[in-house]
Amino acid sequence: MTGAQLLSGWGRTAPTRADVVRPGSVAEVVATMERERRVIARGLGRAYGDAAQNAGAAVLDMTWLRRLVALDLEHGVVTAEAGLDLDALIALILPHGWFVPVTPGTRHVTLGGALACDVHGKNHHVDGAFSRHVESFELVTPGGQVRELRPDDGDLFAATAGGMGLTGVITRVRLRLIPVSSAYVRVTTRRAANLAELMAAMRERDREFRYSVAWIDCLQRGAGLGRGIVLWGDHADAGELPAKLGRAPLGYAAAVRLGVPDVVPSGLLNPLAARAFNALWYAKAPASERVSHEGIAAYFHPLDAVAGWNRLYGRRGFVQYQAVVPDAAADAVRALLERVSGAGTSSFLAVLKRFGAGSGMLSFPMRGWTLALDVPAGARDLAAVLDELDALVVAAGGRVYLAKDARVRPERLEAMYPDLPRWRAVQRSVDPDAVMRSDLAVRLGLTA
């Protein structure tokens, strides 16, 4: 089944039209690769920019390839087709006492997308990125070969993890799960009045917790710059839950509470709204440290409760800027926040996390601090402001996240990703006829 469709990323900027093909089997993936000259796979379209767009060419909608192949509840290993999403997977495994080893801020991502972007979660400082937990995956190479790859298979594994789908089409993933005894997270909440306090708290105590994330009010300037809330978490033991929750410790309900219609005008999320929201968010947090129990969905995927929240930014959409800087250049976090809070662009909550060691050749995470912020698209000076942020990031030895990117200058890429030449060599050897192509790849000259 095929059809021409206008596609955009989650940020809804720069939509382009592609022929969408929906393979129902690996054989159909192979057939499409042989038939089409330019192809990219797409999952649930949660990459913010143009990673899963392919103007004037073919896009493989992988969400029809979502069968569960094997589930080993004894050892906690799942094998599934690449179009299966974490939402369905969590609902399936959590009642049996298993959880996914890494989840991004949304559970509406496919296994294939998670591997191609080598996504990270709030536990990267402890557990690393998604690909670290992949035992093996199946890749349909651009030449139409079906290959099974394991981490010790070397270059093609490392080039595919974080390779943005440009080494072929991932059709199956075998993933190690983690055991949990409840569907709840023991959350330690702490408010910090400024960036120094926030970063010190994270630096000192992150190792005590499996999960760690901070929300920053990025409209504060001066003494209050970087004020925010740290949320540490660990999977709660069934025995420690309050009686009300303890009756069904693995009971999991991930409700969608609200939906956003597609009629919101651009400009609703203006600086005024951002200021009010940030002030409320900060005031809502307890002044002194507090421990509570929260459901897995509420802790890991708070925004999933609002279906289509990206529409709040209206027709023009928004850009999510996410960068990482090494530990040694932690001052760059302050510089980034100062630049953003000094600009007229309004950013809602910014998210700060710590990363452990990196993984794939084009994987985003590297040991250090990662900052993510959402800004509405369309502002006259946005391009220049974000270019300045890039300059700060490059000077600090950091990089931006390709799964979020929608606008970085191509000439900055090699400084950000030192393994890019190596990745290109692997990519070219597996795809000599340049079958794999996405708008992102063209825009950044990735496969050039």
Place this chain on the structure above:
Amino acid sequence: MRDAVGSVQSVLLLGGTSEIGLDIVRALVADRATTVVLAARDTARAEQHAAALRASATGTGRHATALAVEVVELDATRTDAHAAILQGIFARPDGIDLAVVAAGALGRAGDDQLLDAAALQLVNGAGAASLMAHTARAMRAQGRGTIALLSSVAADRPRATNFAYGASKAASDAFARGLQDALHGSGVDVMIVRPGFVRTRMTADRKPAPGAVDAEAVTRAVIAGLRARKAVVYVPGSLRWVMLVLRLLPRAVFRRLPL
């Protein structure tokens, strides 16, 4: 590829010696465009502009090797050749992100405009419409792109002093408005730019109207329009409201205005 903030990597200037058009191209190259195609009738002059563009890019260091500028011969009035020429231009592997339709003529002032009526229609009307049509076809096939038409406030309501020009601009302006809707959902955007009086070589012998702007002001408005994915851009922006009023004025009043 056009990105999330409206920056483009390749630009085609239809009317490759247009002063406003070249100013827009220079700004786009300073931003991040690395491919420029100047399509012009006077290829010798276009080559000079191409050389200047290459030289200016070398100075910045950034595009020393990356900037590619090409000149293609194109006459806006020879509409039967447009299909083949545009097909050739769009044949490059990464296509074209932005086409600026800047080919145009002003004609003579006063009563002499009556003698230019057909010539202006051929360039500003049929010529521009044909260029947009063939560009739209190529962009629809590539699933993306932006067409920016340099129209004029004269297209909003013809007035006695330059209605031959205004009528010809109104033809392509109306065509672009229809094209905007026809291309909805195709990944191709059309942006109509309606400047007031712009001080350029073309208008050097005319008395500037109130609120006259320079080519640089048009460029700034075009860039801002691309960033915000605007459908219609007035330069200066306040003319949007002025023209709204002027369009609604009774004819007897409009006729007496010193425009």
